[in-house]
Amino acid sequence: MAKTILIVDDSASLRQVVAIALKGAGYDVIEAGDGQEALGKLNGQKIHLIISDVNMPNMDGITFLKQVKQHPSYKFTPVIMLTTESQEAKKQEGQAAGAKAWVVKPFKPETMLAAVAKLILP
């Protein structure tokens, strides 16, 4: 059975780009436009990995990440931050909040897939 990945990004085109890469590798994909919407997707279904943008309206990626790490069902779900931010301070903020990896856009699909394969839950 295919594993499920939640993509959180306010850019619909970027979500599409990530989704194409993941679906091509055999993963199922769920999409959300911001952190708030993404929290609504954590409704008990099995999610093997989360890929989240940092700068988003309504709820930013770091706040969403903190919420995920407090969620009883998803606190062990690995989270990859996918963002245009490359400042060290931001990365450290993501690491402190519980992110497993920090990928800077634009990314190459194979780079993303390698990170996903390394971190995704069995």
Added chain:
Amino acid sequence: MNDTGKREAQHQVPGVLRWGPLSYGVAVAVLLVSLGGGGAAALTAAVAAVGVAAIGAWRLGAAYRHGLTACAAIPAAEPAPTCKDGDALAAVCEEVLPIWARQVETARVQTEDAVLALTARFAALVERLDKAVEASRAAAGDAEGGDAGVADLFAQSRAELTTVVEVLRQALISRNTMLERVRELAGHVGALRRMAEEVAKIASQTNLLALNASIEAARAGDAGRGFAVVAGEVRTLSEQSGHTGQHIAGQVDAIGSAMQAALESAERVAAEDAQSVQAAEQTIGTVLERLERLAEGLSNSTHMLRHESDGIRTEIADILVSLQFQDRVSQILTQATGTVTQMTEQIRAWRAAGHDEAVLDREALLNAMLHTYTTHEQRVNHGVAASDKQDQDEITFF
């Protein structure tokens, strides 16, 4: 021309020249995105046009800074523009800047929509490509866990047809065995005929013996009369035995002839069957060979299709990497729009406060800009980061 002259010349530049590049840039961007049909070239041109717009904004920004400063403390040595000039410029900014912000936002949204449409079409292409390859692989029997394809069907057919040929060959062997039995039976017919001849011979000898006995009985006179009766009966029996022997020989001959005819017919049919089995075997072999070539051709086509598909997938992946520029462009434009809006609010507040210099907090505005940057380029443009570093495909594991 000295500095004062330059400044005066700048103030004398007609408004349309000062603001023209922005209006022109945004208009061209919108037009290109609208007419470009979502093409990457159109998007690139649109971004370039927005860049021209930004140059216009920068020129106006310079005028804005100079104009507003005119109402603040100005060194007496410089005959700067009057406060009245600054207010007029601020009034223009108050009206123009929100329009620019909306124009830039419109260009951003349209570019985003166009890129979204492009990526959706690429996604559909990839999906259709995958389906075509999967269908081809299934047809060639190459599918992972899928239905049996040509290769499986071919292997199964060959096994079944080989079984059919083997069954025919076994039937032929059985028939030859039966023929051998019939030949043995024909041999027994000869023995039966010899036995019938023996019976006839014995009957003839018995008849001769009975005849001698009758003669001897006649010589004995009355004493041999009873014996003559017995000899006569023996003679009658020997004649009957002779007839039976001849009848048996006749029947054996008839059976023998019929058996020989059946044997010849069976041998002829067996020879024909052997030829038929051989011909069937050759035909099946030829058909299987053709099918095998067909299956091989199909399999080669599938491999080629898969290879080409992988190549196209790689190309599309590269295109998708390029399309990610939209996300960065969008963030840069959103931040610029936010700054323009914030600047407009400051000008509005400055005018409402009777040109109070304290309301115009340039440092606060610059700091706010620094805190809303999300890309390295923005910081480079602001002058707070080195331009030698590129944000690209960087991954950090924690």
